[in-house]
Each structure stands twice: as structure tokens, then as C-alpha cells.
Amino acid sequence: METSVPPGKEVLIAVMGVTGAGKSYFVREVSGHQEVKKGTSQVESYSFQHAGSTITLVDTPGFNDTTRTDTEVLAEICQWTSKTYKEERLLSGIIYLHRITDVRMDSSAVKNLRTFQKLCGRSALRNVFLTTTQWSKVTDQAEGEMRERDLCGERNFWGILLEKGATLQRFHGTRESGLKLIDQLVPKQPEALDIQDQIVTQKRTIIETDAGQCINEDLIEQEKRYREEIESLERERQAAVDEKDDQMKELIAEEQAKAQEKLEKAAAEKRRLAEMHAEEMRKRDIEKQREEERRKEEQREAQAKLEKAEAEKRRKEEQHAEELRKQQEREERRIKAEQERAAAEANRLAALHAAQIREQQEREARARREAQEKAAAEARRLEELHAAQIREQQERDARLRIEEQEKAAAEARRLEAIHRENLERSRRNRDRGGIGIRIGPIGFKIRF
Template sequence: MGPTGVGKSSFIHNSVPPDLRAEVKVGHGLQSETSQVQPISWDTEDGARIKVVDTPGFDDSRAGVTDTDVLKMIAEFLIKQYKGKESRLTGLIYVHRISDTRVGGTSHRNLRMFQKLCGDESLKNVVIVTTMWDKVTTEEGKQREQELMSSDNLFRPLLDKGATMMRHDRTPESATNVINYLLKKEPTKPQIVREIADQKKALEDTAAGAELHSEIRELLRKHKEEMETLKAEMRDMMRKELAEERDRMDRVMAKLLKELDDLKRGLSLCVLLVTDPPPVYEPTSDFPAPETKCVVHCSKLLRLVKYYEASLAHAHPDVPISVASCTIHFADAVERSVNGIGYRSSTLKSVLASEDTYSLQQFMKVDPYPRTFTHGTWAKARHDMEIVINDIEAILSTYRKPGFADRFRNGKGIKRFGALNAILESTKEVATDMATMVDWWTPITDAIGNVEDAAQHKRGGTSFPDSTVMVSLTRIIRALDAYCEAYTRCPEDLHEAALGISL
């Protein structure tokens, strides 16, 4: 990569075996030559296949191919290669003219785009190749090279993070030198591929896309300013000239707006989908009805606590208090989860009725509630019960020490021991029920996750991803409703059972 006319194609011309040189077109004159991403490959003697890829530079003054086109071509090429899996990217080359006395805006722009496409992690696979050494004296060249290497807004940040700088003197030897250096590198995945293929970002949301987006916006802003100036000058100029100038500006503006629109439209779906077919989506089977034993067992536990409260009051007042408060906290958490799930279930119903992927995506994005919250409610309740169980077990172990029976001849200790054991057993029963409910939620949260993936995959589309997704969604909603119904009385029942316990 690199700006127009720096010698990218010439470099490739020098890298390929002699019989392929005719295929590499080197520019003549000032016009930019390369307007496509052009791979060229050959087999080495030891059986490896090398593929070198020429790219057009980012250059907003070029006619026909916009910078957005260039970005799309590069991104699509990299993603196809990555998904094709037979290619491994070992090197990225940025070409710069050592003969440039000053580094202009286009060079900075190209360098910025290059950095955003690569990302820091791939910089160790980067070589900055300097060309046109025959146009400078050795002294000049060396001095400029030093400047380029040490300047904070040029190559220094790249070199600091693992990039290398190498000279190319227009000979096959120096080009081969660069290629061989890169072939030894561990393959890398550039940032744009990570963003689009792995993180499923839209082109305009990638680092490179965002960079281009803000540049186009900046150009538009400048243009609007120029238009304003033009309007002011209109009064002094002849009409014809003005009209021509205004037409020219209108054309530029239209081009920029179209480019912005193009960028927003992203990569062609065929690249994203044809090479990466959506996973076959299997609808989840219907979910079993949620267990309600937990409420029954919790009520029983509270009754036990109430029954034994007086006998434990003197020696172990903490036990009834912690068991009861844990149960009441649980009842409150269930109340919140039932309300939340009820609300989400009705939202999901309207999403399902609309069959609109975007609403589904939005729902999943802004509302991870059913996924995490209710599952978390039960997991936390079970965890709290485990703590209570451990505490009671710790107390009971002191009762089991030798000599215990002698110290409590009057039988009070024996009674307490019995009470603690009964409460412990009942608490364990409740903890087991809670674990069952955690397990009950797991396939449902997984199913929601799968629907979410399917919805994500359908980026850009409007109708629902798949009819099987609708089936799953229906089953999920049914399960959420069944949960609400099963647990809607839980808080009330438990509060009632807890009446009379002095918390």
C-alpha cells in the first residue's frame, strides 16, 4: 500500500519471477496507474506459493475510483483470503518515496489509512519500503531516512511497535530481500479483518472506515465553506464564470455525498455471506415447564425456622435470621425477575409480530436482561443458600466434638442440635431446587444467544433471519411466560410463610 506513484507496482515488478514481469503494469506520467487490487502469485522452488498484492493508493483527486472504493476493494480482498483459509498473510508493505522533500497531505492520509487497516497487532509484519534512491544523493537519502524514522507523525510510531524500514533500489535483489524477510514472519490477521469477519462490524464502524468517514465529512465541510465564499464573490463576478464554478462545486459535493452513502452501504453482501454461509439454525426444542418445588420447600423451611426460633434464640440467634433473610431476599429477587421477564416477554412478542430483524437486533443489544438477569437471580440465590449451609455445618461440627453430650445433660443442647440438623436438611433441599432452576434457565439463555447470533448474522437484511428463528423465539416466549406464571405467587407465599419470624 501507499500513495499513488510511489513505486508500489515497480516494487512488485521487481519481486516476481522474470516471466511474470510483463503482467505488472507500472505507471507512466502523473496519472495513477493501478485502480484495482491485483494479486499475482508464483511457486517457489521449495514448493511454497507466494502471493503479492498490488493496491491503488488513497487519492481523492483521482477520477473514477473513490477512496471508499479502494477501502472496499482492500477489505473485501483481505476477507475473502481470510475466509478462503488457504492463504496466510505474513506481510504488509507500505511504500514511501525517499525523494520527497516534504511529506504532503496525501502521504499522511495514506499512512493513516494503512495504520487503521493493519492495527497495532499486525505492525510486526509491516515493512516500510523506501523507493527512488536513485533520485537523491546517498547523504540526502540517509538524512531523510533518519527524519522519517524519528518523526512522531511519520514512521516512528510504527517502528516502535515492531515495523521495519528497508530500502528498495529498483533491483530484484532488494525486492526479494523484503519478501524473504516477511516470509519468515508468523502470519497475522489485520485489524480490518478482525473487525469485519470476527466482530461483525459494518465497514463504516471499522477503524479504517471511521477514518475515511471523518475525512469525507471534513471535505464536505470545507466545500460548504467554499460555497459560502463563492456566494459572497458572486456579486463581483460575471454571471457565466460563476455558474461554471458553482456547477463544478455541485459535482464535487454530489461525489462526496455519494461516497459517504457508499461507505455506509458497506461491503457487498455477497462477500460477507456467500463466502460465509449463515450457520444452519436449528430451532430449540420446547422447554419443560419450570419446577415450582422451590416455593414449597422454601415455605417449609420458613415454617421450620419459625418453629425452632425460640430454642435457637439463646445460643444461635444468627441461624434463623440468616436463613429467613436469605429466603426473603430470594422472594424479592424472584418478584423483580418475574416483573422484568413479563415485560420483556411482551416486548419480544411485538418483535416477533413485526418480523423485523432490526427490532430483534435492537432488543438483544439494549436488553440483555432475560439472558443474564434471571439466570443470575437463581445462581445468586443458590450461592447465598450455600453460604448458609456452610455456616450451619460449621456450628454443627462443634456439637460433634467429644464430650458434647456430657456438657448438655439437660437436653437443651441435644434439642438445638436436632433443630440445626432439621434446618440444615431443609436448606439443602432448597439449594438443590435452586440449582434445578439454574439448570432450567441455561438452555433458554443459550437459545436466546443463538437467536441473537442469527439476528446479527443477518446484518443489512430487513426480514427475519429464518423461519426456524421464529419457531425458537416462540418457544422462548412460551418458556418466559411459563416462568412468570409459575413464580408469580412465590413472593407472596414466602412473605406469608415468614410472618412471625422476628427478623
């Protein structure tokens, strides 16, 4: 199940560990998704926003699940990790949970841890947090810390993982405690798991992976151990028969039945792993066959395309040659037409030039005639004007002489009048007694 969140930087973190270690509780408490159920049987992821990033916690089933075999769990994990690897979504970290309340690490936990190590690979261990849980149930803190030291000091347990780069952490059951772990994983460089590289890149089947080999080897060991146990119990049962100890015989028979059931379960899981390998190989063969068919089909299509391309090339070459021939003919016609147009234009221009010369000569002749006529007319006009000016001058001179004569006559008359007046005045003056006036040509004098 994938939850929808706003886009942002995704930090992908897987939560792993044995069944009952608190994986689902961790995911539910830290992510806030209350729908997370305890004891998940399949890989489920839950996303939430934290510190500007999209945190995706991946809840995984444990390898010692009572309802599913380790082979089925590994197949589930392989399917999910392969899908995310193809999507280029790498894990930024793995939080591996272990109950601190466990007095000792049983065989299933050791097997789980060994498979986990093979699943991760060395490079991814740098991003692994080996995290103890359920510290609130530890009554003696010193005892819990001693168990933690035992886990870290034992190479068969966590010691070897810590040596290869894993980090020891604690989860105290709160969201704040879980977010502190996540805050440490956010800046880490995402790493591909060995199982992802082996399944997707190297094209291995599950049994061919390191984790698959680990499970297969454990199943072989279980078969051997259960057979030996059954044989030993059979000897004990036979001894009880010989001793006629019916009660012991029944107890041994019950133990034999349990061992036989475990043997059959291990054998069935081993067969299932082999069947998965065979199925993968069959799918691979089918895919290979399909790929070969696709390759052949692609070759046929490529050959058909090549032949089509060659035919198209020939057609285009022929078309091009035909176009070139037509173009050459068009060019020749165009050049011929251009030459004819050029000759016609030259003739037209020559005729036009001759016409222009004739027209120019006619214009010049007309201009000369017009100039001569204008000069003659101007000469006549000037002569007439000169004669008119002479006549006007003569008339003006005549008028001036007449005016001067009239003015002289008027002046004479005026002087004569003055003279007469003066004579009259002089006469009157003599009569009165002695004042005489002499009138000259231009004035008069008074004598006493």
C-alpha cells in the same frame, strides 16, 4: 487473478501505498510476472517459488486513486481480506511503498497512511515494512536520507508506525533488493489485520470498521472545508459584484465551481459509504431473517425428527416387546424340546446300556466257552503231542539200538577181517623168519 504454482508453504505479502509509489512495478519485478499492469484498480495476487516457499504478492489499489473513490478501494480491500481470512490465509507481511522523491507528504498520502494504520491494527504492524522507493532518481543521496529521516521523525507520518513495531526498509528497484525484503518476512508469524477481525468476526459493516470510520471522518471534514470555502468564495464574489470587477467575479466563480465539484464528490462518496452501510445492514437483516427462518425450519425439522424418533422409539419398543415375547415362546418351546430330547436320549442310553450289558454278558459267556473249548483242545493237543513225542522217542531209541547193533556188527566184521589179515600176515612172516604179531581186542603188537 490467481496464478497457479506447485503446492508448498505459502507466504502471503500485501504491497500497499499511494498511487504511483511503484506497487505494480515491485510485484512485476520481484515475482517475474510480466503481465502485472501499472495502476491496478483491483486487488490482484501473483505467486512464484522462492527458497522452498510459495510467495504470493498482492497488488492493491491506492486510496487516492483518480478513477475510484477511497470508499470503493476500501470495499475492494475488505472483500479480498475477508475472503483470505475465511480461508485461514493470513498475511505474513505488508510492504508499504513511498516515493523518496516526494519532497513532502501531501494530505492524500497522510490520509492514506492514517487509513492504512487503522486497516492493519497494532499487532499486524510488527509485520509491516515502511519501504521507500525510486532511490535511483535521487540526485543528492544526502537529501534523500534527510527526507527519509523526516518521514521517520514526524509522528504524523511514519514515526508513530515505527514506534508501534513497523520496520524501515529501502527498495532499490531490483529483484534482488525485493527478495531481500521478502526473505525477512518469510519467517515472521502471520497476523490477522484489524479489518479482517472487524468484518468477519465482529460482523461490522465497512463504515463501522476503524478504517471506514477514518474515511468517513475525513469525508465529513472535506464537506465542512469545501462548504466553508464555497461560502468564503461567495463573499469574495459578492464583493467583486459590488465592485463591478467582472474578471475577478469569473475567477471566483470558477473556483466556486471547483469547490462545489469537490463538495459534491465528497458528499457523493459519503452517501456511497452510507449506502454501502445500509446495503450491508439490509443484507445483514435479510441474512438474519434467513437465519431466523433457517433456525425455525431447523426447529421444525428437529421437532419432526424428534416426533419421528419418538414414534420410531415406540415402534421399536413394541417390536422389541413382541420380539421378546416371541423369543420367550421360542425359548420355552426350545426348553421343552430339549427336555423331550433329553428324556428320549436318557431312555435311549438306558436301553443302549442294557443292551450293552447283555451283549457284554453274552460275549463273556462266549469267551468262557471258547476258553474252555480251547483249553480242552489244548489239553488234547498236548496229550497227543506228548504221545507222539513218546512214540517218536521210542522210535528214535529203537533206531539207535538198531544202528548201534549194526555198527557193532560192522565193527566185529571189520575186526574179524583185520584179524584174519593179521593172521595171514603173521603166518607169512613166520615163514620168512621171526616177526610175530599179536592181535588184541583193541589193537595189535609187533614182537621181534
